[in-house]
Amino acid sequence: GNSVTQMEGPVTLSEEAFLTINCTYTATGYPSLFWYVQYPGEGLQLLLKATKADDKGSNKGFEATYRKETTSFHLEKGSVQVSDSAVYFCALSDSQAGTALIFGKGTTLSVSS
Amino acid sequence: KAGVTQTPRYLIKTRGQQVTLSCSPISGHRSVSWYQQTPGQGLQFLFEYFSETQRNKGNFPGRFSGRQFSNSRSEMNVSTLELGDSALYLCASSFVAGPEYEQYFGPGTRLTVT
Numbered sequence: 001g002n003s004v005t006q007m008e009g010p011v012t013l014s015e016e017a018f019l020t021i022n023c024t025y026t027a028t029g030y031p032s033l034f035w036y037v038q039y040p041g042e043g044l045q046l047l048l049k050a051t052k053a054d055d056k057g058s059n060k061g062f063e064a065t066y067r068k069e070t071t072s073f074h075l076e077k078g079s080v081q082v083s084d085s086a087v088y089f090c091a092l093s094d095s096q097a098g099t100a101l102i103f104g105k106g107t108t109l110s111v112s113s
Numbered sequence: 114k115a116g117v118t119q120t121p122r123y124l125i126k127t128r129g130q131q132v133t134l135s136c137s138p139i140s141g142h143r144s145v146s147w148y149q150q151t152p153g154q155g156l157q158f159l160f161e162y163f164s165e166t167q168r169n170k171g172n173f174p175g176r177f178s179g180r181q182f183s184n185s186r187s188e189m190n191v192s193t194l195e196l197g198d199s200a201l202y203l204c205a206s207s208f209v210a211g212p213e214y215e216q217y218f219g220p221g222t223r224l225t226v227t
Contacts, residue, residue: 043218043219044205045218046215046216089156100161101156101205103157106155106156
């Protein structure tokens with residue numbers, strides 16, 4: 001079945017460091033891929049998405065490229081800020097599996113000044 | 114435009130009781146999905162409603178049920194609560210149903226079963 005695997009956290013970085021959070025997926029069809037972010041005490045916010053191979057999603061300095069050949073959708077940011085501290089979830093949706101989002105376990109990012 | 118609202122935000126129930134959670138989607142959104150978030154299992158899909166019809170269902174027991182009203186507001190019900198039902202329940206809405214359409218999440222209802 002469909003699944004998403006994220007790197008284990010927590011990830012601890014200093015402000016202005018480079019961020020990479022790895023995400024790989026398994027899907028039977030041609031999924032859309034998403035990154036969501038969850039701040040403490042809040043729901044999920046869509047950070048970025050890509051709907052087909054080689055698409056690059058970007059938002060707020062974050063980027064991720066849909067790589068079909070490596071079934072990956074790694075999240076990157078060139079210079080993190082303290083305000084980026086949150087839990088990041090990689091997710092996929094596959095029309096052949098219905099409308100549900102399938103999430104990875106989440107990666108906690110902690111950025112210190 | 115107002116976001117997705119969920120009520121109540123916090124709830125404490127006793128094992129064996131039942132509970133009803135409510136979700137109001139973004140105005141104009143007709144699809145509402147529910148997810149359960151726990152530390153052990155992460156985020157898991159419960160079900161999705163579109164135009165008052167359940168379109169998709171996750172792998173949860175029949176104690177978990179839902180419905181959607183003509184104004185797109187949705188409720189989920191959990192009967193005969195178990196300790197393992199303690200979780201954050203998230204509701205998400207989208208304009209139309211379909212994997213390529215963005216889902217917007219509410220803040221969640223934190224359910225504690227004692």
